[in-house]
Each structure stands twice: as C-alpha cells, then as structure tokens.
Amino acid sequence: MNKSRYQTYFTDVSTDTNTLYSIIHSSHILSIIPTNSLNYSDGAHVHNKQSATGVIANNSIIYPDLYGSGIHLMLSCKNSGVRSLYLISNTSVLPPSDNENCTLDFTETLHLNTTEPESDNQSLGITYGPNQILFKNYGVWENQTVTTSETISFRDHQNAIVFSIPPLYAWDNSSQDSVILLNKTLQMTLSGDLWIQIHVPCIWLSNPNRILPVSIDPSVTIYGSTTDGYLDKLNANYTAAWESITGTIRDTYDYLTIGQRVSSPPLTLYTIDRGFLFFNTSSIHDNASITSVSVSLYGKNKQITSQEFNLTIQNGQPANPHAPLQTTDYDQRNYSDDGGSLNTSDFITTGYNTITLNTQGQSWVNLTGTTKLCLRSNRDINQNPPTKTDPNEYIEIYSAEKGTGYKPKCIITYMLSLSITINFAGNLSDIGGPYWQPPGENIKLDGVWSDGYYTNDSRQHEDWIYINLSVLHPTGASNQYTAANVSNVWLQWLCNTTWTNWSYEFKQAGNYWEYNTSGFISTHAGYDYSFNIVANDTANNSYCRWWNKTGIGGGYTRRFVQLECDPIDISYTPLYLFNYTVGTGNPPTYLFCDRDIYDRLHQDQGPDSSLNDTGYLSNYNQVLDDNMHLRYCNSFTGFFYDDSICAKTLIFNNIYYHIWSSSSDGKINFCWIKIRAAAMSGGGNNLIQFDYSNDSHSEIYWNNNLEDYNDTYYLCTGFSKGLVDDHNFTDNNIFEFLLDVYDWNKYPSVICNRSICSFILINIPDNSTLQNCDSDKDNLSDWQELFITFTNPFLADTDNDDYNDGEEYISSTDPNNFKN
Structure with a gap:
C-alpha cells in the first residue's frame, strides 16, 4: 500500500514470521514484528501465534485467528500511516484469570532502522507524552523501561518526528462508557529494537456486560491537508475589516495566523486573521459513534501584548471553507458556534496545543468526506477590536506545509453502532420514486426496491406506508456487520411536529425488518408525515436513524410525505409555467451549488442546470397575477410537475404547448421528458421545433434586463400525439415529468403571467369533443381557441385586457397581446 508520504509493505503470517509489515518514510524504516505468544501479565499463557493469510478488504488487511480462534489483527492503511x-x-479462547490486577498483554517488537549517516547504530530517537519526555536519544541504546498511556514519537537526527504511536484504547459495543485508555510499556532489547507491550485490564475484559467484539485501539489520528491556510483583512476601520466578505488568501506558508492586531500611528491599520483546517476523515466507519475528538496544533509564535483570547473552533460546513480556499471564505457570516477552545495563556510554542472538542464540535466530524474547521479568536467573534495601547493579540501555528512532526492533527476515538438502512418506504405496487437510495444518493435504487418509494414531500392517495429495513450489528473479525445481536426495532411516527410513542414494532422477515402502517396509524390529508427508526441490540443499546435525504448544500434534511390525499385529474387542465422561488417554504430554495447533484432537491430531482432555469408546472393552489415568471439559460430551461398536487393515474397520450419564449437566433424547441435521474437537455418525447418568423402567432416586447437575451417574446403553440410509447403516470412518478424548452447556446428564455400566459395541456380530447365545448364561455369553442385563435380555452380573456377572446376574434384584434 502507498498512502500519502508513506509506503507500507505487508507479509502473510507464519509461525516463524520475522516482520509482519514495514513502513518506509524517506530514509527511515519502521518494521513491526508480532511476538510468538499472547500472555497474561501474571505469566499465564493464552495462545501461541498461528499462521494467518492476510485477507485484503479495501485499505485493510485482516489476519484472522492470529492468537487462537476469535483473536484477530486488522491493519489499515490511512492517510497518516498504518493503524x-x-x-x-470470542472470549472462550481466554482462560480465566483470578488476579484482578492482571492484564492481557499484546506485544510487538519494533525495529527502528534509518540509513542516515549521522546514526551510530541506525536507531531513531524516542520521546513520549505531551512534554516530549526523552526515552532514548537518536542513535543510542538505552537500558530503561517506561509505562505510559501517552503518544510515543520516533525522531530523526534533526529531532523531527518521523513516526508516532497515538494513545491506545479498548472498547466494545455495550456503551460509550466502555471505552478505556490503555497503558503501554516500552523497553529496549539488547539488539537495539523497541519492545512495546499493550495492557488490557482483565477486570474490564471479563465484565459480563461486555459485548463482542472487543477492539484494541479504536483511535485514529488524521493529519491536516496542505489545503489549509488563513485569510486576513486589513482596513483603517475595524468594522469594515470585520464585516468584509472577502479576504486575502494565505495558503502557501508553513504557518497559520489567527487573531487580531492594529498597527501604530501614523498609519493605523486593523488586521484580522482567520484560519482554516482540513482533515480527511472518510476512513472512519460510517456507523461510528464518536466518543472524543481533539485537535492538536503545533505552536510557532505568540504575539500578545497583554490581551489573551480564546482560540476557538467554529463550523461552516458543508459549504465553507472551500478547498482550495476562496476569498469569500473570510466572511464571518459563514461560521458559527463554539466547538471547543483554548485560552492563549496556555498556548505553547515548543510543542502541540490540544483543543478538546465539545459535543457540538464532535458532531462536525464528516464520516464520509473531509472535516473542515475554522479557527478564530473569540474577540474577533465578539467583534472586540484591539487597541493602540494593547495592539497585538494573535498566535501562529504550523500548517501541514511544515511537514512531519508539525502538522495539525485531529485525534478521534469512536465505537461502532448498529447499522440501520432504510431500504424502502412507500408502496411496492406503485412506480417511480427517487433515482438514488436516500440518504447520500450514491447507491441507485434497484431491484425490488426500484419502484414505489415515495417521492419526497409528495402527495399520495394511499393512507399508509410500507417500510423495509436492514438492521445489522458489528460482530466478528474486522467488525463485519451481521443481523446477529439485534433485539428490537421500533417505529417512531411524526405527524407535522408531533411524535407518537414507540409502540409500533417492526417484525423480522429473513434478513429484513418490515412494518406497514395500514390499520395501525391513522392518517389524514394535509399533514406532513415522517418517521425515525430506533433499534436496540441485545445489550439494550439504542441507535436511531431518521428518514432523511441529502438537502441543500449537502447536509441531511428530513423527508416528508402527505398521505390519504384526494387525487386530481390533470388531463386537459392548463399547467402554467412558474418559477421556483428563492427563499424558504414550498417551493423551496434551489442553490447553484446543487445543480449537478441528483435527489437533493424538493422533488428528489436535480435542477435543469442552474438556479435560473428550473421551474414547475401547476394550476391548483397557484394564482397567475401581474408578477412575471421568467426562466432563462444559455441553452435550456426545465419545468417539473408541482409536488403539491396529488395526481390521478393517467396514460399520457398527447400534449399541447402554448408557450411564450425568446432566443438569440429566432428558433426554439419544445419537448417533454420522463426522467428519473437528473434533468437533461437536447430532445425528448414529442419534440417540436419552431422558427419564430414562420411559426409564431403573436409577439410582445418585455424587458428581461438580461444581457445576451432577446427582449422580444413569441407565442408558439404545438400539438403532438401518437407517441411511440404511451407512458403511465401515477401520483408517485408524475414528478419524473419534465417540460424542456431549449435552444442550444442561443440563450432561450420563457415568460408567464396573467397577461402573457404560458402553459401546457396533457391529453386534450378529440376534435369532436373540443368543437362541442366552450369551457370558458367566451363564445369560442375549445377547438377554435386551440387551433384558430391560439388562446387559452380556460380563460375567457386570455391577455387580460378586459375584452374576451370571442370579442377580439370578431373585431380582428390580437386576443393574446394586451397591447393590441
């Protein structure tokens, strides 16, 4: 394996194995040799080392049954080295021990080899603890024994840290309180190697409440990335510097500056420095339950006249800060809360300074990606300026660019929790649903779960929901998840903001747990329903997963559905082209940063491309007024179906377009797409192409205030029938319908309001029916309005000029243009 600046080599284990694995860094080699037997500290023998073939699993190698049945070794290659x-x-392999003070001892021999010429016996130096207590100097042998629970550091001839062993822990899955810090004993052998022994207390190991597997060393140290850095702002006015939304990027130095200062007269300038750290924490298991997090920063410089401050960790995730840093990452509005702090009176410049994160700070660790943290002075946070009599209040820490031994590091301890996967939530007999399995949107909904999963925030005619789960427990070698040790699974039901009790119990069906609310939970139209899943293991530990989806900005948000809604027939009903609004509520905000992500938005669909070109189709509960709805893009615009309408099942037979549009080349294309993934452009079903000079029925000038976009809009209508394949739509997959209006690289735009209305009609009746129908009572048949006057058969006065369409038709004025 080769990760970061380290190369790592592994071998299989045999009874005469000399070296299990070696880590190479520059001219230094650290080789690890497992001892031949596992023993208690009182001398009792447990088991000899056995031959074991390494099993590769992702970036890990597992040596099963290394010291007897059920005692395994797993080596994982991380960005920062090997864990x-x-x-x-299986505790049955362990003989009972009557000595409560004894420990189970795992022993390894470490060969510390370097090819540096300054070394007499090719042996690295060793220190331990936060104060870097000397165990042995570089290149010498030392006859001493030390027992410590602190970090052990291996140093080169320049005293730089090359390798380190962090604090070690033992834990199981009974509770977070089961995690204990372990002692380890260091001793030099006569051959110059380091003998290290890890002590697991027997009284802890033999506790009857212990839940297997027991893990020795669940901690991981993540070192900072070279994308770290800081931004500063200089201004003669402190408030201007503090409120500025941009700063100067400093991301190439080997240090970060955090704090504030003011220069002396005659030129008084305030400087505010804000730091940013990045830790790749994706190697931690997704089901990890974090028990502690600390961030260690190596001090470089401290410049404080007299005003100490709290070096504070804040959060701006998921969006901020960016990697690489952007000037807008300076904006203080992007960051909030206090995840942990260190007062600068305790800040040192001779080693690491540790900030222990509180519960809120621990929640910021991203188990699937990069954890991004902001470092600020609490006086900066509180907008307290430095004074001319007390001008300096800043510190400097080394960045990742400084290299090994100085990098910022994040030390995380955790335990594994139950794994709950919501396979399905909906009606297996329906069709449609999200393209990706929520949350996370990285696994396609497929197989038996592919159809009927309720679309987020949709209106369903069913008064029930069927939920199917996989609930697994971490057991066995390498913490593989199995269905064993799961005792109960409960449904916690949410109606609007009211939670019900946990009396709804899932039943196990083979490898799954399932529950159908039909007949057990009453539902009513107009209420938002959601749920949590609570699972217990055999030790009565609980784990909760809520029904969620990936929301705006990449964070998780709760999924909802409305049940027992009255289906509405949308056949031959005008569906108008509305904007999605910027702001909260329904419809929700769409952000540009989400444009290429599936299943993040309100309807589990992606926007057509960007913030300005996505709209929705609606008639019910929406009122056309003088407010102009404008959608525009350099190539295409798209309109999804309104998710506030519960639609009756229909077979899609034909479509009628009545749309006001513009483009830079005088052409436009209309089509519709049934799409489950992201919106795409470039053609679809019932494509009709128009040339404004020949095919438009009316035109009007409206200033859209957009550069490159034409301000003259043309009304084009079209009817298409005889699909190659008729499409069935239900109240669940109707949200896969997308209207596309496009003209590639020609800046198309679409407008709609009460006077200039754009709409579509699905499944218009046959000509005979249309000719014998006057839906809006304007003395024009619906057939005349669709194919002669090209007006709206459901509005007596299409252009809202106080003259109905029949009157304008008789007087030869334009019933579609209120100006004519």
Missing part, C-alpha cells in the same frame, strides 16, 4: 487494531470476538 493496528486487535479484535477479540
């Missing part, structure tokens, strides 16, 4: 994890999944 060694012993797993005990």
